[in-house]
Amino acid sequence: MPADARIALVTCAAFPDLWEDDHPVRDALRERGVAVDVVRWDDPDADWSAFDLTVIRSPWDYVPRRDQFVAWARGVPRLANPADIVAWNTDKRYLSELAAAGVPVIPTTFVGPGETWAPPSTGEWVVKPTVSAGSQDTARHALPAQRAEAGAHVSRLTGTGRTAMIQPYLSAVDTAGETAVLFLPDASGELTYSHAIRKGPMLRRTGEHEIDPGSEDITPRSATEAEIEVARQALAAVPGGAKRLLYARIDVIPGPAGTPLIVELELTEPSLFLSHVPGSGARLADAILARL
Incomplete structure (x- = not known):
């Protein structure tokens, strides 16, 4: 580990001291002698070059600003997970x-702006945007009773320039x-x-x-x-x-x-549900130190 190692754990304004589930890794790093800063991803005064590693944790307000978030990730010199993964993984396409x-994934239909979707005749379906976090703008629709609601949900997403995704409710x-x-x-x-x-x-x-x-x-x-x-x-x-x-x-x-x-x-x-499984925060801390 480099002398005076310094780690940034990335969050958002809603969780200025991290989401509590990340406290185990924060504490484990500090116990190992690492300086840990909790920093908002959109903090205009943050000097990301000052950190030996920047670890994304709870920047959950990025969804309406995804392009800005991806641009931010590309500007961070040492980021986990890497910026190209951020760009790929923040759109569920x-x-x-x-x-x-x-890979066995749940069957998914994508409907983009300007496209139409014909709801199935029966079944329960989950509609959500391809860019989301924490189940935002996500709803479950039972057809045929909620056929109109399902169609309106898709139209509302695509009408604002987003891509909708439809999956069967398992x-x-x-x-x-x-x-x-x-x-x-x-x-x-x-x-x-x-x-x-x-x-x-x-x-x-x-x-x-x-x-x-x-x-x-x-x-x-x-x-x-x-x-x-x-x-x-x-x-x-x-x-x-x-x-x-x-x-x-x-x-x-x-x-x-x-x-x-x-x-x-x-x-x-x-x-990562670190607070639910003893030792998992320490394992992540050791993995971070290994990256240094």
């Missing part, structure tokens, strides 16, 4: 690339829940399975869920071998290779056949 690579989330599979580097720098948590259902059939991390029903769980294997398949398809990543979160839900399907591959600013 990456799911189509994973699917093309043979009923297993109501029972098995969603599994977030977390990967951190091992001693050799290889990204390896670290821990997992279960997230309970969040979307009701009416209304939209706005960002509120504290509302999630989170409990620790052990990922199955099938879930870990699907996660590894997704990481193998990451542009430039997964070894560059400091962290990765892969969210999976059992599909109709019971096999896990990837809902999201989160490489930019995911909650």
Whole structure:
């Protein structure tokens, strides 16, 4: 570790001292003698060149300013995860690339500005923008009863220049829940399975869920071998290779056949649920030090 090592943990105005789930890594770094600054990504006075490493954690207000956020990432000299990953991963159209690579992802339809969408006749469907965080502008629609609402939701997104994505609502989330599979580097720098948590259902059939991390029903769980294997398949398809990543979160839900399907591959600013799994904050701190 360089003498007088200095790390920036990136946040936003809503969480000036980080989202509390990141306190374990902050504290573990300080216990190891590292100077840790918590800095807003859009702080005009921040000198990013002064840090040995800048680690993205909770900049969750970037969504309406994604272009500015990607430009910021490209201007940070030492950033984890890297800026090209930020650009790729902050638009969920990456799911189509994973699917093309043979990765088992939830079937997804994309509708861009100026395009039309014909809602299916039946089923439950989740509509959301391809650029979002914390389930912003996301809603669940039961068809045919909510056909008009679903169509209006898509039109509202595309009408403001955004791309909408439509996915089937996987009923297993109501029972098995969603599994977030977390990967951190091992001693050799290889990204390896670290821990997992279960997230309970969040979307009701009416209304939209706005960002509120504290509302999630989170409990620790052990990922199955099938879930870990699907996660590894997704990481193998990451542009430039997964070894560059400091962290990765892969969210999976059992599909109709019971096999896990990837809902999201989160490489930019995911909650890593460090406060739910003892030792995970220390592992991330050690991985950060290894990068130095």
